[in-house]
Amino acid sequence: MNTILISSAKLVSPHHPLDGEVVDILIEKGLVSKVSSKVELNDQKAVVIDGSGCVVSAGFFDLHANFGEPGLETKEDIVTGTRAAAAGGYTAVAVYPNTNPPLHSRSEVALVVNAAKGSAVDVHPIGAISKKREGKELAEIYDMQTVGAIAFSDGNHAVQQAGLMSRALLYSKGIDALIISFAEDDSVAGGNQMNEGEVSTYLGMKGKPNLAESLMVSRDLFLAEYNDAPIHFTCISTAESVELIKNAKKKGIRVTCDVAAHNLVFSDEEVQGFDSNYKVNPPLRTKKDIDALLQGLSDGTIDAVVSQHTPHEVEFKNVEFQIAKDGIIGLQTTLPLLVRAGLDAEAIVQKLAIAPREIVGQPVPALTSGSAANLVLFSVDEQWTFDAQSNRSKSSNSPLLCAELRGKVKAIINNGLLVENK
Structure with missing residues (x-):
């Protein structure tokens, strides 16, 4: 995985010291490297994801x-x-x-x-x-x-x-x-x-x-x-x-x-x-x-x-x-x-x-330095259309197909992999 920086996202993680704050999250080799109000990035090849107006959580x-x-x-x-x-x-x-x-x-x-x-x-x-x-x-x-x-x-x-x-x-x-x-x-x-x-x-x-x-x-x-x-x-x-x-x-x-x-x-x-x-x-x-x-x-x-x-x-x-x-x-x-x-x-x-x-007794991802990156970046305000193009399922049985929806997932990171929703 390339180095990834999620910038300016609101962190929602109840037991995290920065819960509720707008933070930058630096991820290197699949691990959370740094979480702070501002992260300086030196890697020119890093993937930068703008999290402005979005929420980041487990x-x-x-x-x-x-x-x-x-x-x-x-x-x-x-x-x-x-x-x-x-x-x-x-x-x-x-x-x-x-x-x-x-x-x-x-x-x-x-x-x-x-x-x-x-x-x-x-x-x-x-x-x-x-x-x-x-x-x-x-x-x-x-x-x-x-x-x-x-x-x-x-x-x-x-x-x-x-x-x-x-x-x-x-x-x-x-x-x-x-x-x-x-x-x-x-x-x-x-x-x-x-x-x-x-x-x-x-x-x-x-x-x-x-x-x-x-x-x-x-x-x-x-x-x-x-x-x-x-x-x-x-x-x-x-x-x-x-x-x-x-x-x-x-x-x-x-x-x-x-x-x-x-x-x-x-x-x-x-x-x-x-x-x-x-x-x-x-x-x-x-x-x-x-x-x-x-x-x-x-x-x-x-x-x-x-x-x-x-x-x-x-x-x-x-x-x-x-x-x-x-x-x-x-x-x-x-x-x-x-x-x-x-x-x-x-x-x-x-x-x-x-x-x-x-x-079910599974650990909740911590989003702290040194932990495996397991997170979602989402917006509760952004609108998008759920249609044949955006549907990732093999099936299409939904009453919401072709509807304009509010609340969009921007990306997930887990197992060293980044999946973005463009």
């Missing part, structure tokens, strides 16, 4: 992304997925086991780890809780942990058997692993298409009630408390879930949770146009739920925000709403959505860079 870490590799590479492979992640400001992503075969043994986990080597974005596999993600028999959790799995989830298959989830929590506690719950009771959700409420009634569509999520959150909180084990809920979407988790934290249960960025901005009213790019799971909820989610972010009940990046080929989305697959691509649009939701730079860094790493 690189973002996505706790919930879906790549297709292995088996579903036509949706997204690790190369295109990490390109999209880099463009979105991420220096690390946790990839879910929604693959074919799923990440349910050491061989699939090791494949992902090895395929991602040499990238500017670290890829951390989330191993499956159960074999084939069928919810019947525990997968080899310890084996997967030894080759790089940082947590365990059945992805978009919620674990329906309480006994299996209880055993998973107990087993994971013994090896200091984290179980991630995707909360949906299938018997209540019924495979329906959107949120149950006034809009679904108006459209004549069967809806998924909030109860399908809150029942499962309640169950898994009981199981975590019973086993005295940590649990993380991903992509919560309802006011009831926020309240349940808030009370559990007060009670001392070891629980954390995240929310998908699109659930903070879009409501079920978007579905009235039957645009399948608004079809996600959990579904877009009501404005009352959005208000509760934003309040949960503000008061610390919700620890992190995720992209829930879920790419699909055009033939799975450019169809009638009822038969379209759930999910949108989100790695490049999470920052703009948080800006739209009203989060300031400090909250964005906390929810995208710091808390996600703390949840």
Whole structure:
């Protein structure tokens, strides 16, 4: 790597002595060499990045992304997925086991780890809780942990058997692993298409009630408390879930949770146009739920925000709403959505860079002299167009495609590599 100087950027790093100050950051051979109000540069070959009006922080870490590799590479492979992640400001992503075969043994986990080597974005596999993600028999959790799995989830298959989830929590506690719950009771959700409420009634569509999520959150909180084990809920979407988790934290249960960025901005009213790019799971909820989610972010009940990046080929989305697959691509649009939701730079860094790493026990990059350079430079004010030219994903299933967005990632640095967004 060449010598790099990031000049005149506001540093957001809560435990750094210069937090909140406008600084220059000098990076040499992949290491942070100097951080100060002014750095004199003698290297004529150095890359200089103007950070005026921008924020520099530890690189973002996505706790919930879906790549297709292995088996579903036509949706997204690790190369295109990490390109999209880099463009979105991420220096690390946790990839879910929604693959074919799923990440349910050491061989699939090791494949992902090895395929991602040499990238500017670290890829951390989330191993499956159960074999084939069928919810019947525990997968080899310890084996997967030894080759790089940082947590365990059945992805978009919620674990329906309480006994299996209880055993998973107990087993994971013994090896200091984290179980991630995707909360949906299938018997209540019924495979329906959107949120149950006034809009679904108006459209004549069967809806998924909030109860399908809150029942499962309640169950898994009981199981975590019973086993005295940590649990993380991903992509919560309802006011009831926020309240349940808030009370559990007060009670001392070891629980954390995240929310998908699109659930903070879009409501079920978007579905009235039957645009399948608004079809996600959990579904877009009501404005009352959005208000509760934003309040949960503000008061610390919700620890992190995720992209829930879920790419699909055009033939799975450019169809009638009822038969379209759930999910949108989100790695490049999470920052703009948080800006739209009203989060300031400090909250964005906390929810995208710091808390996600703390949840899965990964070190937070220090941005101090001598440390490995792992950072993102971004603007909360600059506007850009998310279109076919700027999209780095292999897929294009996003309601924000061709939209003018505010909040742009300028560059990331990680693993001795610089990736700039021109």
